[in-house]
Amino acid sequence: MGKFLLLAFRNVFRNRRRTVMTLLMVGCGVAGLLMVGGFFAFMFQGLRESTIHNGLGHIQIFTAEHFNRDEVHVLDTGIDDWRKVAATVQTVNHVRGVAPRIEFYGMLSNGVKSSVFMGSAVDPDAERNMGFSPLLAAGRDLNRHSSGDAEALIGTGVARSMSVKVGDGLTILAVTADGALNGIDVQIVGIVNSGFKDMDDRYLRIALPAAQRLLQSSRVTNLVVGLDATENTDKVAASIVPRMSDLSQPMVVRKWIDLAAYYKQVRTLFGGIFVFLGVIVFVMVLMASVNTLLMTMFERTREIGTMLAMGTPRAWIVALFMVEATVTGMLAAVAGVVGGNLLGVLLNASGLHLPPPPGTTVEMHFRVLHVASLMIGSSLLVIVSLALASIVPAIRASRLQIAEALAHV
Amino acid sequence: MDEIVSVEAVTRRFPMNDDQTHNLVSALSDANLRVMAGEFLAIAGPSGSGKTTLLNLIGCIDEPTTGRILIEGVDTSKLSPGRTSTLRREKIGFVFQTFNLIPVFTALENVEYPLLVQGVGARERGKRAAAALESVGLASRAGERPDLLSGGERQRVAVARAIVHRPALVLADEPTANLDTHNATQLIDLMRDLNRSLGLTFIFSTHDQRLLEHTPRIVRLCDGQVVSDSGDGGNNG
Numbered sequence: 001m002g003k004f005l006l007l008a009f010r011n012v013f014r015n016r017r018r019t020v021m022t023l024l025m026v027g028c029g030v031a032g033l034l035m036v037g038g039f040f041a042f043m044f045q046g047l048r049e050s051t052i053h054n055g056l057g058h059i060q061i062f063t064a065e066h067f068n069r070d071e072v073h074v075l076d077t078g079i080d081d082w083r084k085v086a087a088t089v090q091t092v093n094h095v096r097g098v099a100p101r102i103e104f105y106g107m108l109s110n111g112v113k114s115s116v117f118m119g120s121a122v123d124p125d126a127e128r129n130m131g132f133s134p135l136l137a138a139g140r141d142l143n144r145h146s147s148g149d150a151e152a153l154i155g156t157g158v159a160r161s162m163s164v165k166v167g168d169g170l171t172i173l174a175v176t177a178d179g180a181l182n183g184i185d186v187q188i189v190g191i192v193n194s195g196f197k198d199m200d201d202r203y204l205r206i207a208l209p210a211a212q213r214l215l216q217s218s219r220v221t222n223l224v225v226g227l228d229a230t231e232n233t234d235k236v237a238a239s240i241v242p243r244m245s246d247l248s249q250p251m252v253v254r255k256w257i258d259l260a261a262y263y264k265q266v267r268t269l270f271g272g273i274f275v276f277l278g279v280i281v282f283v284m285v286l287m288a289s290v291n292t293l294l295m296t297m298f299e300r301t302r303e304i305g306t307m308l309a310m311g312t313p314r315a316w317i318v319a320l321f322m323v324e325a326t327v328t329g330m331l332a333a334v335a336g337v338v339g340g341n342l343l344g345v346l347l348n349a350s351g352l353h354l355p356p357p358p359g360t361t362v363e364m365h366f367r368v369l370h371v372a373s374l375m376i377g378s379s380l381l382v383i384v385s386l387a388l389a390s391i392v393p394a395i396r397a398s399r400l401q402i403a404e405a406l407a408h409v
Numbered sequence: 410m411d412e413i414v415s416v417e418a419v420t421r422r423f424p425m426n427d428d429q430t431h432n433l434v435s436a437l438s439d440a441n442l443r444v445m446a447g448e449f450l451a452i453a454g455p456s457g458s459g460k461t462t463l464l465n466l467i468g469c470i471d472e473p474t475t476g477r478i479l480i481e482g483v484d485t486s487k488l489s490p491g492r493t494s495t496l497r498r499e500k501i502g503f504v505f506q507t508f509n510l511i512p513v514f515t516a517l518e519n520v521e522y523p524l525l526v527q528g529v530g531a532r533e534r535g536k537r538a539a540a541a542l543e544s545v546g547l548a549s550r551a552g553e554r555p556d557l558l559s560g561g562e563r564q565r566v567a568v569a570r571a572i573v574h575r576p577a578l579v580l581a582d583e584p585t586a587n588l589d590t591h592n593a594t595q596l597i598d599l600m601r602d603l604n605r606s607l608g609l610t611f612i613f614s615t616h617d618q619r620l621l622e623h624t625p626r627i628v629r630l631c632d633g634q635v636v637s638d639s640g641d642g643g644n645n646g
Binding site for chain 2: 002003004007010011014302303305306307308309310311312313314316402403406407
């Protein structure tokens with residue numbers, strides 16, 4: 001069997017120019033998949049981390065009621081004793097910090113113009129400790145211990161539509177937990193550009209005490225948990241769940257992936273695009289390889305006839321062609337992985353930027369991640385493609401009429 | 410002496426072009442031949458006389474249109490393709506006009522090939538292939554690939570390959586056609602020596618009159634018909 005494999009291996013290099021061309025073609029396919037897949041992986045990673053650090057956090061804790069019924073009044077389903085819950089979570093390994101949040105909505109007014117907002121109230125210090133900071137286009141972040149009017153961050157779209165800037169005052173109107181209308185004055189200290197236009201057109205952020213004063217409630221909507229690394233999310237979530245059972249209010253622990261609908265949509269979309277590219281590469285390799293292998297079979301007709309005349313089982317001829325194609329696929333995969341990674345290193349070093357993706361306003365870095373699973377997957381794809389491509393030539397070779405094959409010129 | 414080949418009223422017709430039923434051309438007509446074990450037999454005749462067709466039929470790489478061929482008493486027309494392949498693998502050695510060595514194998518590996526197909530272990534294969542190469546005087550060229558060997562050397566490697574598994578029958582189709590007179594004579598002498606020393610049966614085709622002088626039995630073909638047989642089925646070795 002070793003000698004038979006040796007024969008297959010040597011046959012691969014019989015026509016070196018053609019083999020090099022095949023390796024180049026298939027290798028380019030692998031390298032292309034690594035480039036695209038590596039860039040998508042970078043994009044997914046970037047989107048994941050920005051989603052988490054722009055405020056989603058790694059884990060969020062809600063009351064069970066939050067998902068079971070709609071709120072009649074704001075904070076109806078909020079967490080009562082959130083300090084106790086936060087203290088419980090804070091003791092879990094890998095937890096970097098716990099921050100309370102209030103999600104609310106209402107109207108903004110500067111006396112001349114009004115606009116609706118989707119607001120969040122945060123503990124600025126806790127957010128900063130977890131590395132969650134808003135993307136400021138102007139001004140500064142919130143300061144929890146400021147004197148005078150409460151501070152506010154607004155989105156670039158809000159600032160534009162209301163013609164306000166850092167230092168200007170605004171009045172926030174919202175319905176309290178009791179259903180009454182309430183208002184507070186705030187001073188704009190910063191303008192945020194999240195990169196998502198729809199969000200920036202409705203963005204408002206104030207400090208937690210101001211929101212509690214506005215909404216007339218000591219509750220919070222949820223607790224956001226920041227971890228030392230995203231990879232620890234599952235482990236930490238599993239540790240938190242049993243600790244929630246002692247609390248008076250039933251709690252629900254949600255991981256970031258459960259809450260990141262946009263991230264999941266993007267991933268599904270680009271995953272589909274990648275599969276489509278994979279299919280194209282598969283078909284290209286298949287078609288081109290069938291042609292090359294048929295040519296090889298034609299050139300070796302007399303040799304195959306000789307082997308058959310000497311009593312070589314026809315199955316061996318099939319196996320020979322398939323092994324040759326598989327070896328070619330393996331070499332092409334190695335060439336593609338090496339070439340793709342080198343190209344990735346070069347492109348990463350070039351500092352290339354891409355225009356802002358649709359719906360965003362920030363241009364993207366072009367980076368290619370070196371993903372092991374992608375290398376293995378792409379390699380397997382071309383190896384299988386070549387092995388499949390060899391089936392037709394292999395069967396045709398094995399079915400040659402010996403006398404005719406020996407007379408082949 | 411045992412009968413090794415029996416060709417009984419064999420006819421082989423080929424269709425002209427792609428027409429499988431009409432316009433058949435006859436390459437061999439009603440041929441009869443008996444070959445005994447240990448014979449050294451030449452099939453002679455001009456080009457197109459049916460020499461290759463007869464050898465192909467005896468070698469079980471083609472099937473007669475009518476008639477039958479027996480190898481060691483086995484009717485080859487009744488064998489399945491798999492059994493026919495086994496018969497060729499075990500009983501027959503082939504030498505071709507254009508040598509037909511596997512170009513990516515060395516001389517030794519080419520000689521090993523029939524043993525590889527038979528499933529002989531690597532060590533035994535190497536030993537027997539080296540001995541076969543030694544017997545054709547090419548032990549020193551064992552590691553060379555065919556493209557580095559002369560025509561005569563290549564054909565001797567082909568002979569070593571044909572005899573390495575000790576077949577009952579060695580078939581050589583125009584083995585000297587691509588060799589000069591010196592190499593051709595050497596090759597025929599080599600085959601004759603192997604025939605004598607190992608008792609191998611050789612059947613080879615040629616239209617070279619000079620080579621026939623070394624051959625004890627000559628079967629002459631003309632237009633697909635056996636026109637003479639100098640040995641008449643006996644052992645002239």
